[in-house]
Amino acid sequence: MVTDFGFLDYAVFTAYAVLILGVGLWVSRDKDGQQKNAEDYFLASKSLPWWAIGSSLIAANISAEQFIGMSGSGFALGLAIASYEWMAAFTLIIVGKYFLPIFIEKGIYTIPEFVEKRFSTNLKTILAIFWIALYVFVNLTTVLYLGGLAIETILGVDMIYAIIGLALFSAAYSLYGGLSAVAWTDVIQVVFLVLGGLVTTYLALNTVSDGAGVWQGLTTIYNAAPDRFVMILDKSNPEYMNLPGIGVLIGGLWVANIYYWGFNQYIIQRTLAAKSLREAQKGILLAGFLKIIIPLIVVIPGIAAYVIVNDPAIMARLGASAMVNLPGVGTADRAYPWLLHFLPAGLKGLAFAALAAAIVSSLASMLNSTSTIFTMDIYKQYINKNADDKTTVNVGRISGAVALLIAVLMAPLLGGIDQAFQFIQEYTGLVSPGILGVFLLGLFWKKTTNKAAIWGALLSVPIALFFKVGPKSWAAGTGIESFFPSLPWMDQMGYTTLLTIILIVILSLVQNKGQDDAKGIPLNKEIFKTSPLFNICSFAIILIVAVIYALFWK
Numbered sequence: 257m258v259t260d261f262g263f264l265d266y267a268v269f270t271a272y273a274v275l276i277l278g279v280g281l282w283v284s285r286d287k288d289g290q291q292k293n294a295e296d297y298f299l300a301s302k303s304l305p306w307w308a309i310g311s312s313l314i315a316a317n318i319s320a321e322q323f324i325g326m327s328g329s330g331f332a333l334g335l336a337i338a339s340y341e342w343m344a345a346f347t348l349i350i351v352g353k354y355f356l357p358i359f360i361e362k363g364i365y366t367i368p369e370f371v372e373k374r375f376s377t378n379l380k381t382i383l384a385i386f387w388i389a390l391y392v393f394v395n396l397t398t399v400l401y402l403g404g405l406a407i408e409t410i411l412g413v414d415m416i417y418a419i420i421g422l423a424l425f426s427a428a429y430s431l432y433g434g435l436s437a438v439a440w441t442d443v444i445q446v447v448f449l450v451l452g453g454l455v456t457t458y459l460a461l462n463t464v465s466d467g468a469g470v471w472q473g474l475t476t477i478y479n480a481a482p483d484r485f486v487m488i489l490d491k492s493n494p495e496y497m498n499l500p501g502i503g504v505l506i507g508g509l510w511v512a513n514i515y516y517w518g519f520n521q522y523i524i525q526r527t528l529a530a531k532s533l534r535e536a537q538k539g540i541l542l543a544g545f546l547k548i549i550i551p552l553i554v555v556i557p558g559i560a561a562y563v564i565v566n567d568p569a570i571m572a573r574l575g576a577s578a579m580v581n582l583p584g585v586g587t588a589d590r591a592y593p594w595l596l597h598f599l600p601a602g603l604k605g606l607a608f609a610a611l612a613a614a615i616v617s618s619l620a621s622m623l624n625s626t627s628t629i630f631t632m633d634i635y636k637q638y639i640n641k642n643a644d645d646k647t648t649v650n651v652g653r654i655s656g657a658v659a660l661l662i663a664v665l666m667a668p669l670l671g672g673i674d675q676a677f678q679f680i681q682e683y684t685g686l687v688s689p690g691i692l693g694v695f696l697l698g699l700f701w702k703k704t705t706n707k708a709a710i711w712g713a714l715l716s717v718p719i720a721l722f723f724k725v726g727p728k729s730w731a732a733g734t735g736i737e738s739f740f741p742s743l744p745w746m747d748q749m750g751y752t753t754l755l756t757i758i759l760i761v762i763l764s765l766v767q768n769k770g771q772d773d774a775k776g777i778p779l780n781k782e783i784f785k786t787s788p789l790f791n792i793c794s795f796a797i798i799l800i801v802a803v804i805y806a807l808f809w810k
Contacts, residue, residue, distance in 0.1 A: 330562075336495070366628055
């Protein structure tokens with residue numbers, strides 16, 4: 257399906273592309289007589305204000321996996337998928353209050369660097385390799401695939417050319433300019449992302465209501481598909497294995513969110529580049545408020561598409577072209593690109609620019625963080641400990657380009673996956689529980705030892721694989737398989753985290769006989785003190801999230 261882009265649509269999209277490249281290259285330029293050093297390239301000279309941090313956090317987070325994948329999940333299962341966004345708003349408060357003060361006080365470049373200071377170089381290297389593999393083979397690859405799928409669906413461009421185009425666009429400024437270029441262009445990207453997303457939501461709801469407006473559209477889709485507005489799924493719901501009811505609120509989703517927002521390099525790197533802790537915390541609050549509105553632009557369109565597809569009257573009104581590339585069972589990720597087909601001239605270009613902004617900003621962020629981890633934690637550790645700033649920055653650029661090339665070659669191999677957002681979460685969940693257990697104990701329990709943390713990180717993966725393959729499968733033929741229920745993957749993450757933490761605690765106590773570890777972090781109440789502004793805004797975010805869950809509990 258091609259959306260019949262007109263001159264105005266191409267003009268809007270071209271203006272967006274020129275603006276992003278222009279700003280990115282202008283920010284990236286070397287000032288007279290100055291050569292970029294490592295802090296300039298990897299941490300934006302530690303000069304980012306709160307509004308740039310908040311915008312960049314959202315731009316890095318919202319990508320094709322949200323616009324395409326989460327809209328697809330909205331089509332397939334409904335508003336329950338928004339738990340990722342609304343619980344993330346809550347999680348950001350925890351990160352801002354309890355994690356950032358320690359990270360910023362340590363003056364680190366990367367999350368693996370913190371691991372080295374708290375534990376050892378060996379554990380740092382293990383986790384650095386984990387993250388590089390995860391970013392290249394899961395995150396970068398999936399974002400490129402979904403972006404290519406969207407462009408192929410919307411413009412009719414062959415997927416491989418779309419993937420190459422996205423890769424080159426993101427590389428054009430991010431590899432040269434580093435985090436400064438990524439963060440400052442993200443401020444612009446987030447404007448396109450939100451405005452373009454809201455335009456798509458408005459027109460989808462207006463289509464459902466036959467021109468009667470957004471509120472009537474919301475009422476229509478709620479009445480037409482009330483099952484799509486249930487936040488807490490019961491076991492009878494076919495999507496329960498993806499979002500296991502109350503377990504979402506008290507179980508594995510906390511693992512996914514705390515790992516992602518607290519210990520994920522391409523997210524937390526923005527806050528490490530803040531002018532100060534207070535600026536970083538204000539940026540976290542801005543991101544928290546933005547997360548509350550994200551489901552409006554990435555989930556509601558998917559639900560609207562579900563209602564449109566299943567309403568013969570609306571489909572008849574849209575005409576024969578609506579039947580092309582129709583989303584459905586097994587093809588839910590077509591929902592968002594399919595909706596763009598019905599936007600008027602000019603607004604198609606804006607909505608497409610929003611989608612491109614989401615994809616490119618995330619690619620740029622992942623590239624920068626991949627190159628940061630490789631350069632600072634692998635290259636400078638094992639290859640050239642005495643590398644000067646010029647060499648370090650050049651290695652960062654080269655390693656980012658290599659990571660991007662690998663992802664471009666891998667992306668087409670993902671063809672055929674449905675609900676890609678769930679795919680990413682499920683496979684990230686193989687490593688995130690162990691990493692989360694190591695970090696939580698390393699931060700807040702002084703008895704945690706290096707040897708216990710290494711064993712915990714390594715053994716968490718087979719524990720996760722045990723739950724993923726399924727205890728029922730392991731017990732098959734023994735006569736006791738009925739005692740092992742099939743677990744939703746989110747519950748698997750929760751159990752893996754708990755078992756990893758128990759393992760690390762036992763090994764630490766045995767090794768140090770209950771004594772504090774020499775590298776344990778001394779903490780006091782003063783380090784976690786936050787400003788009245790942070791406290792008031794945090795309360796407001798928590799209250800809004802609580803009201804949303806109260807309204808859509810069942």
